[in-house]
Amino acid sequence: MTELDRFLPSTRDTWTWHMARIMDVPDIVHMAQTHFQMEIESVFTPDPHIYSKNVALAVVEQSFDASKCQLIVARDNQTKQLRAYSWLCRGHYMMYAAEECAAASFAHMDMRLPLRTRITLMAQILQQWHLWCQVWSIPILISSTIREDQQGFINLHRAAGFAVRGSMAWVRV
Numbered sequence: 001m002t003e004l005d006r007f008l009p010s011t012r013d014t015w016t017w018h019m020a021r022i023m024d025v026p027d028i029v030h031m032a033q034t035h036f037q038m039e040i041e042s043v044f045t046p047d048p049h050i051y052s053k054n055v056a057l058a059v060v061e062q063s064f065d066a067s068k069c070q071l072i073v074a075r076d077n078q079t080k081q082l083r084a085y086s087w088l089c090r091g092h093y094m095m096y097a098a099e100e101c102a103a104a105s106f107a108h109m110d111m112r113l114p115l116r117t118r119i120t121l122m123a124q125i126l127q128q129w130h131l132w133c134q135v136w137s138i139p140i141l142i143s144s145t146i147r148e149d150q151q152g153f154i155n156l157h158r159a160a161g162f163a164v165r166g167s168m169a170w171v172r173v
Contacts, residue, residue: 003159003160003161004123004126004127004156004159004160007119007120007123007124007127008124008127009124013077013120014076014077014078015074015075015076015077015083015084015121016074016075016077017072017073017074017124017128018072018073018075019062019063019066019070019071019072019073020055020058020059020062020071020072020073020085021059021063022056022059022060024059024073024082024085025052025055025056025059026052027073027081027082028055028073028082028085028108029048029051029052029055030082031082031085031108031109031110032046032051032106032108033046033048035108035109035110035111036108036147039146039147039148040146055071055087058071058087058089059071067090067136068089068090068091069087069088069089069090070086070087070088070089070128070129070132071085071086071087071088072085072086072125072128073085074109074121074124081110082110083109083110083113083117083121084107084108084109084110084121084122084125085106085108085109086104086106086107086108086125086128086129087104087105087106087107088102088103088104088105088129088132089102089103089105090102090136090138092142099139099140100138100139100140101138101139101140101141101142101170102129102132102133102136102138102140102141102142103142103143103144104129104141104142104143104144107122107125107143107153109121109122119152119156122152122153122156123156123159123160126143126156126157126160127160129141129143130160130171130173133173134173138173139172139173140170140171140172140173141162141170141171141173142168142169142170143157143162143168143169143170144167144168144169145167146167150167154167154169157169
């Protein structure tokens with residue numbers, strides 16, 4: 001991920017990443033509703049109670065076994081407002097291969113943030129996913145998007161060494 005090394009967390013960041021906790025669940029759900037729900041409403045009927053339950057279950061699961069999933073949040077150092085979160089799960093397999101994959105479920109951020117900040121947050125998410133896969137010996141990392149505006153997201157994946165096919169990206173860790 002050398003092209004993204006300039007985005008590694010540093011003292012210049014105005015946020016800090018940490019594993020999600022139960023108290024993060026309402027903010028995660030609110031961010032999904034506020035900034036991303038419109039992307040799925042034409043097909044799905046979003047239910048904030050179901051999403052809250054699933055986020056809470058992931059938080060509990062990772063607090064007892066950090067190898068199952070990675071649900072992380074970035075909070076502003078001063079205001080403690082949620083800036084971004086990401087959710088990565090392991091245990092996925094392609095029908096044609098025996099290698100385990102970690103698949104990204106979500107990479108959401110406050111879309112009101114400046115573009116440079118959003119790029120930095122997403123680059124840091126990609127780095128966190130890659131590191132998590134290394135720690136837990138997961139050989140393949142898969143990421144995809146359903147967003148209509150996806151070019152910047154896909155370009156960051158390319159810069160991180162992912163192979164990209166349409167809106168799917170994968171990399172051998």
